[in-house]
Amino acid sequence: MSEDVKEELKKLREEMAGLKDRLKDMAGEGRGRRRGMYIDFGNTQDYVDDVMRGVADGVHGELERSIFIGPGGCRMWKGHRHEEEEEGGIDFGQAAKAMSALGQEHRLKILDALMSGGRYINELQEELKEITTSTLSSHLDVLEEVGLVVQEKVRGRYLITMPGRTAYQMARKVSRFLEAGGGEE
């Protein structure tokens, strides 16, 4: 056996010994896990969160049938909302008018500005500089006509109504859904 081959075998033995040591270390880490030294809290927390969310949704759904809890208070019916919804149905004409009023970018921006509180027209003009004064007035008239906005007669402030707030939230949900690629195959 030549000296070169002997040298090569020696290196291979050293490498094998190194690999055996490495395997022992890894085996030790594995035992540690099995003894409970390592827990994947990330997955567990997600699971608990999912369960809690499901329970909360269930409880909220039950409450919704008799009491509606809004962001700042509650709305109460003696009867069940289900009955009211089933009897009511949709006023297609009125809904179409409201949807039509919503179908304009500037009007959505006006509702967005009013979501944080009542505004005088000059305050709206200041916030929505891209809309001219006459166009702004015209948009406000449209929103007011379908009941999404109401104007005070004494002070003149514009306020978003309950239907207006609902319409805005609906538009926001649709926007977010589309942004997230919702509905795409």
Place this chain on the structure above:
Amino acid sequence: MMRDHYTLENTVLKSDEAFTLYRVDKASVEVNKNLLAVPIKVDDKRVGYVFLGQGKLLVDAIVETEEGAFGKPIERVLSEPFLMLGNTEQASQHFSPASHDDLKRATADEKTLLDRAQGLLDRFSSKSAVHGCEDLRNHSGCIFAFSNGENALDHLVSKGSELVYNDKDMSFVSKGDKSILRSSEKVVLSHHGRSFVVNASHLPHHPHGCC
């Protein structure tokens, strides 16, 4: 409870110009030029007027909640007689004695006008017509009573930031950031934006309105 004894002066005045008779954040009463006015007195002290002519009442009966605004502004043309009790100093600057021509323009003589004014004052003073609202007469703020054509009176009462308005269809109370609106459909209570909405059809009917 002791009641004031209201009487009318035997004088008819007219407004020299259109002006705002009363204005607070949520309500105003505007009157036209040539509005006729008969002063009301208590123990020789002028405490108000009965008005006959044209005017306009505005009330922002709107409750602001975190769920959005509920209610609507009320814009009402005043063509029936109405009365005001309260501070008369500011209003008195806009009135001068009415001439015969002014009375003719109102298609009435002085006696007819005074009778109509007395009729309204009697209805206001009558417990049956303003049942439940006795306290209003001793209110230190401003009180308006409007004929609504149904042998009853609608009221607007205001004192500082407090406002009460009621007519046959609705009642509205506002005090600072607290508001209550009762319509035929819903009762909305709001305090600092927090709201409570109740379907009015489930509430007991109050036969005498808000008062």
